């Protein structure tokens with residue numbers, strides 16, 4: 001009997017401990033963990049620098065209210081601004097909170113410049129921005145909104161098909177009261193769909209023409225996951241607002257909204273807050289993660305490993321054309337799109353000690369830690385090959 005609510009369909013497996021890319025289960029099995037808490041443990045399990053940081057900070061100070069100065073948060077915000085487009089940062093605790101806060105920043109900006117009617121957010125239909133009431137309506141998916149009461153107003157939707165370079169219906173969907181377009185730079189839950197650079201550039205152009213804001217949700221694809229610190233960097237597009245979470249805490253809950261000076265002008269004292277967001281313990285961990293993940297050599301290594309992984313997965317696609325339809329993704333955010341339902345495939349990978357997770361459109365999602373070893377990728381490829389052979 002479990003006293004946990006049944007909102008998850010949990011696999012019958014629990015873990016005692018983890019180290020790097022591996023998890024060790026309570027029934028003494030060793031798993032190669034290519035889920036990593038869904039792109040959360042950017043440095044794998046039990047990274048020595050993160051352990052030391054938590055140990056040191058926990059002896060000093062865990063939590064103080066945001067009504068006092070928090071030097072560790074000042075440091076992390078400064079670093080995030082130094083290495084990205086951002087001028088200001090607001091800390092939260094999770095991805096959904098970060099995307100909600102991003103929406104608030106956009107609306108508040110237009111309020112502050114005397115255009116409070118500009119408050120609608122245009123999103124991609126069936127994308128994913130989290131599970132709060134506003135975030136599920138931002139996604140617009142029936143599955144997530146059904147049964148949760150009145151529709152949260154303020155969201156419109158466009159379609160995205162990667163075969164069409166320019167969102168075909170976007171201009172009709174932007175109205176006088178549209179404040180911002182919000183999209184995931186790479187749709188994670190939606191099936192690892194990379195929005196091509198030319199589409200991102202087009203979105204920026206449309207936002208400039210219509211004088212609205214561009215919000216790029218980098219909760220899953222950010223913090224080095226794509227091989228760049230942010231996935232949008234390759235396109236040279238500069239967003240106005242970027243929610244982040246997952247990888248920045250390396251396993252410790254942190255969320256944040258990054259914003260430029262223009263939009264930050266609306267967020268005056270008292271407009272937003274969070275009891276836990278940006279507390280000293282979380283910020284110490286964030287500083288330790290960014291210190292490692294933002295270095296050029298670290299990111300170059302992610303790109304190198306990704307190239308190797310994708311090349312070999314594409315070889316498997318050629319070898320098993322009746323099973324694998326497409327290899328998707330960028331950096332270490334990878335999807336194997338199958339012709340058929342992916343659940344049995346994922347189950348078989350797990351029986352062979354490789355952990356992966358589903359995404360929409362029959363995709364097997366693969367999320368190794370960013371410091372994964374080449375030998376561990378080889379081990380995963382061998383397992384995937386074995387399961388492909390069994391299933392084809």
Ligand SMILES: Cc1ncc(COP(=O)(O)O)c(C=O)c1O
Pocket residue numbers: 038094095096097099128129130131184188189217218219220221245246
């Ligand atoms: C792109 C994106 N945005 C927001 C979220 C929500 O994050 P959280 O589950 O931390 O609330 C997720 C989570 O998977 C995500 O992938």
